[in-house]
Amino acid sequence: MKKTYHGSCHCGAVRFAAEIDLTAPSLRCNCSYCLKVRCWASQVPPTAFHLLAGEADLNAYRFGAGRERHYFCRHCGVRPFGHGDSARSGPFIGISVNCLDDASVAELAQVPITFIDGRHDEWDTPPQETRHL
Template sequence: MTMRLHHGSCHCGTVRFEADIDLAAGTIQCNCTLCTKQRNWAVIVPRAAFRLVHGDTALTEYRCNTRTEQHLFCATCGVRPFGYGSSPRWGAYVAVSVACLDDVTDAELAAVPVRRLDGRSDTWADM
């Protein structure tokens, strides 16, 4: 496990965060309609490994389907840098948008494992 401190932000920089992430452990892409339309690519981190540095008041929340996950986006630029959730597999987690990590190179991203989740069939937790 190679845990590394990563920094991230929305497009306009109003929302900024940092998280301890092991990208080599893998990322996820879900095929539910929301994730598909957003082209969401996320890395799951425990809530204790995530810190919102700036922009709490700029975040707007959207909840869909079961209304259990908080999909958060910047009210200024509209980018969704992360969201909060809870599952039997991960416990309380933060789904960090890989595209919002400011200190990851294209070469690093090309080497990151990706696991596909089947949210469209509502079996994403089984994958």
């Protein structure tokens, strides 16, 4: 069930609201970037995302094909969300689940996780090992 959640970076300069279904699978990827930042994302369509504050406080990082923009707060370094356009799912906003301020611990503990083998560009296949993700 979709619900509006609010989230932020650590220092609070960047704040957002998003309609998210936390009963839908979230994503954990093993690509070189996601592995280093321990990405845990819930994807939503761009229409379900609203940046409330901090646009000028954001910097973006791109790598590889550059299809995704990984945003981070230039003050505290936290990555609250990213933007991408996937051939599989179209345009999306990837919300950092751990940046949701009003999701309860019980809600977060129940979020299903789909593991993705981004390291080998096998986007529909989980990696052989996931315990470190």
